Amino acid sequence: MTQADKLLGRWLNTNHETRGIAECTVARDGDDISVTITGVGEDGPIQWPTVKATPLANLEEEAGQRTGALLATFDLGFMRAETHMRVNKGVFVIVLFATFLDDSGRANYLNREFFYKP
Amino acid sequence: MTKQFAQICDLVETEPIRERDIDRSALIGNWINSNPDTSSIARINIFEADGKLQLQAFAVGPDGLIDWGTTPADVFAAGPASRVGAGFAATFDLGFADIRLQAMIMKGLLVLAQFHLIKDDSGRPSYFLREYYAKTHELLN
Numbered sequence: 411m412t413q414a415d416k417l418l419g420r421w422l423n424t425n426h427e428t429r430g431i432a433e434c435t436v437a438r439d440g441d442d443i444s445v446t447i448t449g450v451g452e453d454g455p456i457q458w459p460t461v462k463a464t465p466l467a468n469l470e471e472e473a474g475q476r477t478g479a480l481l482a483t484f485d486l487g488f489m490r491a492e493t494h495m496r497v498n499k500g501v502f503v504i505v506l507f508a509t510f511l512d513d514s515g516r517a518n519y520l521n522r523e524f525f526y527k528p
Numbered sequence: 529m530t531k532q533f534a535q536i537c538d539l540v541e542t543e544p545i546r547e548r549d550i551d552r553s554a555l556i557g558n559w560i561n562s563n564p565d566t567s568s569i570a571r572i573n574i575f576e577a578d579g580k581l582q583l584q585a586f587a588v589g590p591d592g593l594i595d596w597g598t599t600p601a602d603v604f605a606a607g608p609a610s611r612v613g614a615g616f617a618a619t620f621d622l623g624f625a626d627i628r629l630q631a632m633i634m635k636g637l638l639v640l641a642q643f644h645l646i647k648d649d650s651g652r653p654s655y656f657l658r659e660y661y662a663k664t665h666e667l668l669n
Contacts (some may be wrong), residue, residue, distance in 0.1 A: 429535065429536045429537035430535045430536075430537050430573050431535060436584050447535075449533075449534045449535035450535050450536045450537075451533075451535070451536060454537060455532050456535065458534055463641075464645075464654070465599075466643055466644075466654050466655055466656035467653050467654070467655045467656065468655065468656050468657070469544060469655050469656075469657065477642075478656065479643075479656040481628070483644055484534075486532075486534050487532070488532040489532070489534060489538070491534070492617065492630070494630060494641055494643070494656075495660075496656070505630060505632065506640065507604055507615070507630060508538070508604075508608070509602070510531065510608070512531075513544065514531050514532075515544030515545055516531070516540060516542060516608040516609070517537065517542070517545040517549075517550060517604075517605040517607070517608055517609065517610055517611065518544065518547070518602065518603070518605065518629075519604050519605045519606060519607050519608050519610060519614070520596070520604040520605075520606075520614055520615045520632055521537075521607075522632070
């Protein structure tokens, strides 16, 4: 099992009242790794486009374990979401850096959310 | 205008916020790695120039610190209606590698995710590091 394999699977947000990312699926597609995110919408889930992720080895142990990370960027047209993902003690962590590309006046922002494997 | 969103937290009403409107004071300063045995970035100086946030990084080398030079950083707020700077993203192009940095402030610490993307043909794998930095008031040269 590679470091990236520990990130594979369907991950649900630990916060059931999140207004951000509801769930994330990491899948192996041949030599590639793909990431699919579902955002929380007004009237139901919002499916983000599936993107290819860059797997990166972690050279150091963190919390007594060594798990790789993924780097994935989602181009949503009006917004670019650059993310990195990793697992810490079984918790999947997504850190998101959102850059608005429209002229809505919203601030570019970052957010961190936590996910578990059901 | 109708605001597009991919998650409901992005649907906010706010007066226009430009990057220069975001308070960067928590980010600006000299930051030292909490791990004195690090083999990566030992310290980072963060300052403003020409209205942009700038980073200067110093990494551990065999004969002392290696100055990576200065690169501009994009500032990120704590939310889409926030004017409080909570982190930054930047890239150092070192020729043989791009070092992508994603940083956020947590409890006074700068948590720095480093993505070392190797570009040369040395066969070295790209790798990830996550380290912690404390703001120091000592003068660093």
